[in-house]
Amino acid sequence: MSENERNRQKQVPLLEVSGLKKYYPIEAGISKKQVGLVKAVDDVTLKIYKNEVLGVVGESGCGKTTLGRTILRVIEPTDGSIVFHFGDKTIDFTALNKKELRGMRRHIQMVFQNPYTSLNPRMTIFDIVAEPMRLAGEYTEAEISDRVRYLIDKVGLELKHLNRYPHAFSGGQRQRIGIARALALGPKFVVADEAVSALDVSIQAQILNLMVDLKEEYDLTYMFVAHNLSVVEHISDRVCVMYLGSVVELAETEELFYYPKHPYTEALLSAIPVADPTIKNERIVMPGEVGNAANLPSGCCFHPRCRYAQECCKKERPPLREVSPGHFAACHFADARRLEGIGELKVKKA
Numbered sequence: 363m364s365e366n367e368r369n370r371q372k373q374v375p376l377l378e379v380s381g382l383k384k385y386y387p388i389e390a391g392i393s394k395k396q397v398g399l400v401k402a403v404d405d406v407t408l409k410i411y412k413n414e415v416l417g418v419v420g421e422s423g424c425g426k427t428t429l430g431r432t433i434l435r436v437i438e439p440t441d442g443s444i445v446f447h448f449g450d451k452t453i454d455f456t457a458l459n460k461k462e463l464r465g466m467r468r469h470i471q472m473v474f475q476n477p478y479t480s481l482n483p484r485m486t487i488f489d490i491v492a493e494p495m496r497l498a499g500e501y502t503e504a505e506i507s508d509r510v511r512y513l514i515d516k517v518g519l520e521l522k523h524l525n526r527y528p529h530a531f532s533g534g535q536r537q538r539i540g541i542a543r544a545l546a547l548g549p550k551f552v553v554a555d556e557a558v559s560a561l562d563v564s565i566q567a568q569i570l571n572l573m574v575d576l577k578e579e580y581d582l583t584y585m586f587v588a589h590n591l592s593v594v595e596h597i598s599d600r601v602c603v604m605y606l607g608s609v610v611e612l613a614e615t616e617e618l619f620y621y622p623k624h625p626y627t628e629a630l631l632s633a634i635p636v637a638d639p640t641i642k643n644e645r646i647v648m649p650g651e652v653g654n655a656a657n658l659p660s661g662c663c664f665h666p667r668c669r670y671a672q673e674c675c676k677k678e679r680p681p682l683r684e685v686s687p688g689h690f691a692a693c694h695f696a697d698a699r700r701l702e703g704i705g706e707l708k709v710k711k712a
């Protein structure tokens with residue numbers, strides 16, 4: 363067990379999610395009779411510790427964005443519990459009414475995927491960053507002005523930009539404005555939903571480094587949702603891999619990238635391009651498409667695409683279990699076999 367994992371296990375988590383579900387009904391006919399359910403998030407249990415970055419990865423449609431939004435109750439969960447521990451205060455987030463929820467919003471914020479649509483084109487940058495403080499109703503205009511100037515400077519923009527409108531900025535600058543807005547009320551937990559996916563690669567690095575600096579300075583905890591594994595590897599302390607609404611693997615970043623224990627993670631990692639011609643990177647091609655969340659396969663959801671599938675995989679759903687200290691995987695054979703794909707090659711090279 364790594365030193366980090368030992369320290370983590372001694373801590374009280376900042377956020378505990380148990381049995382979280384988000385199902386959407388499928389209705390048909392004039393009577394809108396319910397004929398099925400889309401299981402976008404299906405029984406997710408995880409903990410996020412103070413000051414860590416938990417990366418959440420998976421293919422499009424795996425439920426990672428829905429998970430982030432459900433944790434923040436931007437989307438109401440169907441079932442399950444979300445508990446925050448702020449110092450000695452424990453808050454059952456799922457039990458809060460609308461007014462209490464508004465009060466809690468200062469502690470939990472979101473950075474959105476698309477910096478082009480997440481900023482109101484009719485508001486100046488000053489007003490966009492000031493809006494959360496005005497809505498909180500606890501600050502004078504002088505305090506708001508000071509805070510906005512401070513944040514704009516922190517995210518690397520110039521004060522002369524304050525009276526301009528979003529259309530005058532590049533994608534990277536807009537994402538900086540989105541980050542300044544998210545930090546306006548001094549949150550403790552931030553969900554970054556594909557926060558750098560819409561940006562050029564060189565700008566992605568700047569935004570990631572900014573987020574890391576701000577995390578240290580403000581003692582932030584991030585849930586970093588992304589489909590780009592290299593980005594997640596760069597920023598995350600631990601990584602959670604999702605497939606069809608469920609968590610299939612969760613471990614410290616290095617452990618997961620070098621020693622994946624779930625075949626889906628192994629296949630995702632094999633698809634990362636390696637910028638070294640001396641390394642032979644054998645790509646594992648998963649047959650077929652991501653399954654249908656409205657009609658989940660029996661047993662292990664991944665069995666139609668898994669190259670290690672056995673008869674039992676079609677019948678029994680493997681639970682997410684701790685295979686080694688701090689390393690969880692939902693595969694019947696996770697501890698019988700060590701999957702050493704692209705990770706092993708990286709180790710040899712190092």
Ligand code: SF4
Pocket residue numbers: 624625626662663664665668669670671672675680692693694695696
């Ligand atoms: Fe593959 Fe079976 Fe493991 Fe599922 S339980 S990931 S089908 S080996």
